Amino acid sequence: MEIDFKRNLLSTFQDKEKLTPEEAHEEVEALRDAIEYHNYLYYVKNQPAISDAAYDRLFQRLRELEEAFPELQSAASPTRRVGAPPLEKLRKMKHTAPMLSLNASRDEEEVKRFDEFIHRSTGMQKVIYVVEPKFDGLSVEIVYKDGVFQYGATRGDGETGEDISENLKTIGTVPLRLQKDDIPSFISVHGEVFMSKKGFFQINKDRIEKGEKPFANPRNAAAGIVRLLDPKKVAGKPLSIVFYEIIRIEGKKFTSHWETLKKFPQWGLRTDLHNERCTSFKEMKKYHEKLSSLRYDLDYEIDGIVVKLDDYKLRAALGTRQRSPRWAFAWKFPPQEEITTVEDIVIQVGRTGILTPVALLQPVDVGGVTISRATLHNEEEVFRKDIRVGDTVKVVRAGDVIPEVIERIERTGKRKAERFSMPEKCPVCGSGVYKEGAYYFCTADLSCPAQQVGRIVHYASRRAVNIDGLGEKTVKQLVEKDMVHTIADLYRLSVEDFLTLEGFAEKLAKKLYRAIQSSKKIRLDRFLFALGVHHVGEHVAQVLAQKYRSLNALWNASQEDVEKTEGVGPEIARSIRHFFEQKENVRVLEQLRKAGVEVLDMPAFEKGLPLKGKTFVFTGTLEKYTRDEAERKVEALGGEAVSSVSGKTDFLVTGENPGSKLKDARKHGIKILDEKEFEELLKK
Numbered sequence: 001m002e003i004d005f006k007r008n009l010l011s012t013f014q015d016k017e018k019l020t021p022e023e024a025h026e027e028v029e030a031l032r033d034a035i036e037y038h039n040y041l042y043y044v045k046n047q048p049a050i051s052d053a054a055y056d057r058l059f060q061r062l063r064e065l066e067e068a069f070p071e072l073q074s075a076a077s078p079t080r081r082v083g084a085p086p087l088e089k090l091r092k093m094k095h096t097a098p099m100l101s102l103n104a105s106r107d108e109e110e111v112k113r114f115d116e117f118i119h120r121s122t123g124m125q126k127v128i129y130v131v132e133p134k135f136d137g138l139s140v141e142i143v144y145k146d147g148v149f150q151y152g153a154t155r156g157d158g159e160t161g162e163d164i165s166e167n168l169k170t171i172g173t174v175p176l177r178l179q180k181d182d183i184p185s186f187i188s189v190h191g192e193v194f195m196s197k198k199g200f201f202q203i204n205k206d207r208i209e210k211g212e213k214p215f216a217n218p219r220n221a222a223a224g225i226v227r228l229l230d231p232k233k234v235a236g237k238p239l240s241i242v243f244y245e246i247i248r249i250e251g252k253k254f255t256s257h258w259e260t261l262k263k264f265p266q267w268g269l270r271t272d273l274h275n276e277r278c279t280s281f282k283e284m285k286k287y288h289e290k291l292s293s294l295r296y297d298l299d300y301e302i303d304g305i306v307v308k309l310d311d312y313k314l315r316a317a318l319g320t321r322q323r324s325p326r327w328a329f330a331w332k333f334p335p336q337e338e339i340t341t342v343e344d345i346v347i348q349v350g351r352t353g354i355l356t357p358v359a360l361l362q363p364v365d366v367g368g369v370t371i372s373r374a375t376l377h378n379e380e381e382v383f384r385k386d387i388r389v390g391d392t393v394k395v396v397r398a399g400d401v402i403p404e405v406i407e408r409i410e411r412t413g414k415r416k417a418e419r420f421s422m423p424e425k426c427p428v429c430g431s432g433v434y435k436e437g438a439y440y441f442c443t444a445d446l447s448c449p450a451q452q453v454g455r456i457v458h459y460a461s462r463r464a465v466n467i468d469g470l471g472e473k474t475v476k477q478l479v480e481k482d483m484v485h486t487i488a489d490l491y492r493l494s495v496e497d498f499l500t501l502e503g504f505a506e507k508l509a510k511k512l513y514r515a516i517q518s519s520k521k522i523r524l525d526r527f528l529f530a531l532g533v534h535h536v537g538e539h540v541a542q543v544l545a546q547k548y549r550s551l552n553a554l555w556n557a558s559q560e561d562v563e564k565t566e567g568v569g570p571e572i573a574r575s576i577r578h579f580f581e582q583k584e585n586v587r588v589l590e591q592l593r594k595a596g597v598e599v600l601d602m603p604a605f606e607k608g609l610p611l612k613g614k615t616f617v618f619t620g621t622l623e624k625y626t627r628d629e630a631e632r633k634v635e636a637l638g639g640e641a642v643s644s645v646s647g648k649t650d651f652l653v654t655g656e657n658p659g660s661k662l663k664d665a666r667k668h669g670i671k672i673l674d675e676k677e678f679e680e681l682l683k684k
Helices: 021-044 052-068 077-080 108-122 166-169 197-209 218-226 256-267 280-292 312-318 379-385 447-459 473-480 489-493 497-501 506-517 524-530 538-548 551-556 559-563 571-582 585-592 627-636 660-670 675-683
Strands: 092-094 129-135 137-146 148-154 161-162 186-195 240-250 276-278 302-309 328-332 339-349 352-366 367-376 392-396 405-409 433-436 439-440 521-523 599-600 615-619 649-652 671-673
Touching: 021 052, 021 077, 021 649, 052 077, 077 166, 108 280, 108 302, 108 328, 129 280, 129 328, 137 218, 137 240, 137 280, 148 161, 148 166, 166 218, 186 197, 186 218, 197 218, 197 339, 197 352, 218 240, 240 256, 276 280, 280 302, 302 312, 352 392, 367 405, 367 489, 379 405, 439 506, 439 660, 447 473, 447 489, 489 506, 489 585, 497 506, 506 521, 521 524, 524 551, 524 599, 524 627, 538 559, 538 627, 559 571, 571 585, 615 627, 615 660, 649 660, 649 675, 660 671
Parallel strands: 521 599, 615 649, 649 671
Antiparallel strands: 092 161, 129 276, 129 302, 137 148, 137 186, 186 240, 302 328, 339 352, 339 392, 352 367, 352 439, 392 405, 433 439
C-alpha cells in the first residue's frame, strides 16, 4: 500500500517496533518525499500547505525511524539539515565543468559595446536577452544524480573549489531531492548562497554584544559561515540560495536559458522573481534603473544586473574568452553615496569594559570599503547628533579607523524613533554599569565574558606577564570551549587540555604549559599593567609600584593617598579604588593567589628612581638578558627604553653583533655601554 504524506497526514503513526524493515523503508521514503515537497512549497513557491506543527510531526517521525532502522539512514535525508559531525578541514573538489566568471563594468558605454558585439557576432537584428539581479553572495556548484543531492562546492579558482556539502545541506532552500517531474539523470547547477539583510543585522548585533568582531557585510558573513568546519554551527543561520545556470546536464536538453529558469522551480531549485527577458539595450537600461532603485527595498544584497544571451545554440557558437563567457555581461550599479540608514543601535563591550554605542547600518560602499557599522562614541555624542534607529545618516571613514556617523539627514514627514539611552546593566553579563566622564563601564571587569578574550590576551602579552605562545587564536579556543573564564583559570590548565585545541601537538602543548607555569612570579609593575585597570598603563603601573612597592599596600591605600602620587590624578585614583572594591575582581585575585601566582614586591631605592629622566637604546645580542628583559630593568629604575637613536638618547647599550645604531650613537656623541658597564649602572 502506497503511503502519501504530502496530502494525507495521519493523526497517529504505527508503532515503529511493529514495522517490518520493508514497511519502514516504504514509510521513510514517503516521509522524505513529503518533507521535500513541503520544503518546495514553503521555500520556492512561498505557498505552505500544512502547519508548522504538522511539518514537525513528519520530521520527528522520520528522525525516529532513521534511529530505529540505521540501515535506512541517508546523506540526502532532510534530517541531515540539522548538521553533520565537525570536519577536520574542507577538502578540495574539482568542478564538473569550469565555473566561469563574468566580465563586468559600471560604464554604460561598455554595456552598449557588449550589445553591439552580440548583434555583430550572431548576425541577428533582434536578440533575446535574459536579465537577472546580480547577487552579492558566495558562488557554488551543486550536483544532483537521479534527483538526489550528491555534493556542493565553492567556486574556488573556477576549476577546483572547497567541498561544503554538509553545510549546504543545512540550508532550507537547498533541495536534497529534486521534485520528481522529468528530472535529468545528472545535473550540476550554479547558485549563489546569500544572507538576508535582516539576518545579517541580527548576527552582527549578537556578535558585537558578545565582544566579537562583526562581519563587514552579508556576503562576508555568508562566505565565512558556509566554510565553517562544524555544520551544526551553520544550521539555523539565515542563509538562502538562488539558482541561475546549468553547469552540466545529462538526460535532458534545453534550447534556451529562459526555458531553464522556468523549469528550475518545478524541480525545487529556487530562482529570483525579478528575472526578465528583453530585446534591446534600451530595455536593458530600463531594467538596470528599476533594480537600482529597488535594491534598497530588497532583503538581500545585489550589486548590479547580469545580461545573458538566451539562445543556447548562439551561446555555444560564441564560446568563451579565457574564463569568461562571451555571451554574458555584468552591469554593476554605481557606488553608493556615503549616506545610509541606521538599522539598530547596539552596545559593544570592549576589553576594558567600556560600553560603546555602535550603529548597525544598511551596508554602504565608502571609499571602496563596504561599511555596515559605525561608532557613535558615547552617549553624549548620540544625544548631540540626535541619532536614532531608522535615521538616514552620513558616514565617513578615514584610513583604517572605524567608520563614524557624522550627522543625520532630515527627512520631511518621517516619524522619529525613541531617543537612545545607555543600558543600566551590561548587555553581556548583566552586571551594573557606572559612568566615568563621558563613558560607561561594566562593573564586572575581570569576570565579564565580553572582556574575557581581550583581558586574557592583554594579561599574557609581552609587556605584561609575557606568556609566550598564548595569542588571541588560542585564547578564543579556550574561552569557546568553556575552559577559561578569567586569567586565574590559565593556571589550572594541563598539557592534556591544550591537546584538545586545534593546531596543538604534544610539543607545543608542553611548551605553552611551561610558559604559563613560569609566569607565576610576576613583578608588581607588570602585574598592575597586566590586570588592565582603567587608565593604568605601563608608566602609571611603574609609578604606583615604586611608591607602594607591594600589591597589598596599593590595595589598602585610600583614594586620596593614591591621588597624591606624582602623575596620578583623581580619575586614575578613582579607577584604582573602584577596581579593588569589586567583589568579582577580588575573587579573581584570590584565585590567582591560590593558583600559586606570586606578585613580587618592588625593591626600594634610597635615592628614588636612579635612572629617572635617562633614555636608553639597545643594539646587538646581550648575553644575560633578552632585549625585553633589559628594557624592563631600565624602566623599573625610572628610565625609558626607546627603539632608535636620537640627540635625546643618553646611553646606547651594545651586545654581540651591534647594528647601525652604534654608528648613529657615535655620530651624536652618545655614551656607549657594553653589557658589563650596563650591569654596573643598574647597581648604582
